[in-house]
Amino acid sequence: MSMLTVEGLDAGYGATNVLRKxxxxxxxxxxxxxxxxxxxxxxxxxxxxxxxxxxxxxxxFNGVELAGLSAARRxxxxxxxxxxxxxxxxxxxxxxxxxxxxxxxxSRGQIAADxxxxxxxxxxxxxxxxxxxxxxxxxxxxMLAIARALMSRPxxxxxxxxxxxxxxxxxxxxxAIFERVNxxxxxxxxxxxxxxxxxxxxASRGYVMEVGExxxxxxxxxxxxxxxxxxxxxxx
Ligand SMILES: Nc1ncnc2c1ncn2[C@@H]1O[C@H](COP(=O)(O)OP(=O)(O)O)[C@@H](O)[C@H]1O
Ligand SMILES: [Mg+2]
Numbered sequence: 715m716s717m718l719t720v721e722g723l724d725a726g727y728g729a730t731n732v733l734r735k736x737x738x739x740x741x742x743x744x745x746x747x748x749x750x751x752x753x754x755x756x757x758x759x760x761x762x763x764x765x766x767x768x769x770x771x772x773x774x775f776n777g778v779e780l781a782g783l784s785a786a787r788r789x790x791x792x793x794x795x796x797x798x799x800x801x802x803x804x805x806x807x808x809x810x811x812x813x814x815x816x817x818x819x820x821s822r823g824q825i826a827a828d829x830x831x832x833x834x835x836x837x838x839x840x841x842x843x844x845x846x847x848x849x850x851x852x853x854x855x856x857m858l859a860i861a862r863a864l865m866s867r868p869x870x871x872x873x874x875x876x877x878x879x880x881x882x883x884x885x886x887x888x889x890a891i892f893e894r895v896n897x898x899x900x901x902x903x904x905x906x907x908x909x910x911x912x913x914x915x916x917a918s919r920g921y922v923m924e925v926g927e928x929x930x931x932x933x934x935x936x937x938x939x940x941x942x943x944x945x946x947x948x949x950x
Contacts, residue, residue, distance in 0.1 A: 716774070717742040717870050717902045718763075718793075723771035725762035732758040734926040735771070740870070745896050745903045747913040747934065749947070750923035756906045757798050759923070760874050764788060764795040776869055790818050792869030796876065798906075800859040804848030808839050811847050811858055815865030825865070832861040835891060853884035860888070864895065870902040871895070877909045885909070889916050910947035914938050922946075 718740040726732040732755045740746045750756050762769035765785035773780040775793055783791075802811050812832065816825045833840035836857045842850060847858055856876055863871055873892075877885040893916050895901050907913040914920055914934040922930040922943065930942055937943050 715742045716740065717744075717776055718904070719772070719774040720759075720763070721772040721774075723759070723762055723769055723773065725758055725767055725769035727758075727767070732926050733762065733769070736923075736927055738921045738928055738931065740902060740904055741919070743896070743900055743902055744919060745892065745905065745917045747910070747917040747920035747937075748904060748906045748923065749908070749910045749913065749920055749937075749943075751946070752908065754923040755926040756923055757874055758926075760795055760797075760872050760904075760906060763872065764793065766795075789866050789868075792867070794863040794866050794868035794871050796859045796863045796871065796873040798874035798878065800855050802847040802855055802858050802862065805846055807844050807846055808850070808858055809843045811862050812839075812865050815862035818866045828865055828867070832864055835894065836861055853880050853888070856880060856884075856888060857891070860891070864899075864901075868901060870904065872904045872906070874906045875908065876905065877907060877912065885912060889913075892916060908947070910943055911938070914943075 716739045721737050723733050723736040724731060736759055748756055761767045763773060765783060765788045775791060778791055780788055812829050813825065819825050838854055839858055839861060847855060850858060876888055889912060892903055896903050905913050914937055917934045920934055920937045921928050
C-alpha cells in the first residue's frame with residue numbers, strides 16, 4: 715500500500731520550472747531514499763510536497779489529494795518536513811521548540827508524554843532542555859529538528875539532507891534513530907540525501923533525481939550494486 719504517490723509533479727520558482735513531471739511513490743511503513751546531486755531539485759520536490767511552494771500534478775497522501783491544501787493542513791494530515799538547514803528557533807529553548815512542533819496536538823497530556831518519548835530517544839536533548847536551541851552543536855540541532863517534527867505525530871517524515879555538515883559518527887547515530895522511529899512508531903520516512911551509501915543501507919528503496927526527474931529507481935540493494943550509483947556517489 716502506498717503512503718505517498720506523486721504523479722507528474724511540476725514546480726519551480728517564478729518562470730523557472732525545476733521539477734519536470736516528477737513521479738515516485740513511497741510505500742506505507744517504508745524508509746525510502748531520494749538521492750541526487752546538488753541542484754537536482756530534491757529540496758524543490760520536498761517544498762512542493764509540504765505545500766511551501768505551489769505545484770501542478772498529483773500528490774496522493776494516505777488516500778487524500780494534497781493539491782490545493784495549505785502547508786498547515788498537510789501537517790495536520792500527518793506529513794512532516796525537516797527542512798534543509800534544520801530551521802529550529804534558535805532563541806527558544808529545546809523544550810519550547812518541541813512544544814512548538816506539537817501545534818497539531820490538542821492535549822497537554824499527550825504533548826508532555828511525547829516530549830518524554832523523544833527525550834528517551836535523544837538523551838542529549840533532555841540534558842539541554844532549558845538551553846536555547848542556538849547554543850546546541852550542529853548534530854544536536856539536527857536531532858532537535860527531527861524531534862520537533864515528530865511532535866506533530868506524523869504518519870510520514872520527510873528529512874532534507876539530515877547529514878549535511880555533520881561528523882560521520884553523528885550521522886550514523888541519527889540514521890540509527892530513523893530506523894528505530896520507523897520500527898517502533900511505524901513512521902514512514904523519506905530521506906533526501908547526497909550521502910547515497912549510508913541512506914541506502916537503511917532504506918528499502920531508492921530514487922535518483924537528475925534535473926527535476928527520476929533517472930533511476932530500484933531496491934536499495936539494486937541501487938547499491940548499480941554502476942551509475944557507484945560512479946556518481948560512491949567513488950568507485
Ligand atoms: N528559491 C529559489 N529561487 C530560484 N531558483 C531556485 C531556488 N531554490 C532553488 N533553485 C534552483 O532550483 C534548482 C534545484 O534546486 P534544489 O531543489 O535546491 O536542488 P537540490 O536540493 O537537489 O540541491 C537549482 O537549479 C537551483 O538553483
Ligand atoms: Mg537541497
